Amino acid sequence: MIDSNEIKKIEETLEDVILGKFNVPKIELLYEGKDLVEIFVQKLINLNFQPKKVNEVNVEIGFRVPAFYIKDKTAYFGWVFWEIFTETKKRKLFGSAIKNQRGDWEIEITDKSDEVIFVNESKSIEIDLSTMAW
Numbered sequence: 001m002i003d004s005n006e007i008k009k010i011e012e013t014l015e016d017v018i019l020g021k022f023n024v025p026k027i028e029l030l031y032e033g034k035d036l037v038e039i040f041v042q043k044l045i046n047l048n049f050q051p052k053k054v055n056e057v058n059v060e061i062g063f064r065v066p067a068f069y070i071k072d073k074t075a076y077f078g079w080v081f082w083e084i085f086t087e088t089k090k091r092k093l094f095g096s097a098i099k100n101q102r103g104d105w106e107i108e109i110t111d112k113s114d115e116v117i118f119v120n121e122s123k124s125i126e127i128d129l130s131t132m133a134w
Contacts, residue, residue, distance in 0.1 A: 002034055010036065014043050018068070025097035029073045037073055041118070044068060049118040054080060054094050055111035058121050067094055067119040069107060076107050080119055081127060 002010075010031055017024050018040075029036040045051075049068065057080045059065045064081035078096040085091075094117050095105035109115045 014040050018043055018047050025077045027075050029075055040075055044118040048122055049120045051116050052119050053116060054092055054109050057119050063124045063126055065119055065121050065124050067117045069094060069117045
């Protein structure tokens with residue numbers, strides 16, 4: 001059984017992860033067998049991360065917004081942004097901070113997906129498109 005002091009420490013740590021105080025692109029939401037998904041989701045909502053599908057996210061071309069994707073008791077940090085192929089071909093997607101062996105996003109969720117992510121649209125960051133190696 002986890003006591004209230006441990007729960008408080010866990011909540012503080014999860015909040016620090018969400019706020020980016022640690023460079024943690026992936027976090028297991030289990031502690032001594034306790035499922036922490038509900039606590040993590042509540043912290044996300046309290047910190048202005050809203051549940052949305054990628055196609056619902058308000059992000060301009062040339063910007064990205066922070067997001068978390070939760071699957072199988074694991075939270076993945078990443079960004080929602082527009083991937084630009086040509087002047088006329090582009091797509092909005094969530095790309096995880098974790099990359100695969102080819103250097104692509106380990107997790108990609110496009111605007112065609114029904115998957116829900118937690119996104120903070122108020123934390124928009126400009127991207128220098130001239131340096132992006134899509």
